[in-house]
Amino acid sequence: MYAQIAGQEKNDAFVDFPLEGLDMRPFAKTLANRSDPVYYDLIGVSNHFGSLSGGHYTASCKNPISGKWTYFNDSSVSNCSQSQVVSPAAYLLWYRRRD
Secondary structure (H helix, E strand, C coil): CHHHHCCCCCCCCCCCCCCCCEECHHHCHHHCCCCCCCEEEEEEEEEEEEECCEEEEEEEEECCCCCCEEEEECCEEEEECHHHHCCCCEEEEEEEECC
16 A cells, blocks of 8 residues: 555556557657658567566567567567567567668
């Protein structure tokens, strides 16, 4: 109860983020005046399950050769779909600028 009152509770709100074609112009002052888009594509996601005081981390990464997504969970590695990559557990997003 104290954590909730003190604002120290983990925010589990779902944030929808794009897998491809994130145009960074609206978010970067140095890019705001560019006429051509500056696209970034998602290449990895770090996930966190648990609370602020502890939990478990997993990751989803996109293979740069095959373009397929892989899910890493401790000693377990498996294929995953794009729909599984975007989740409320997403903690850090890793994007690469498109050429």
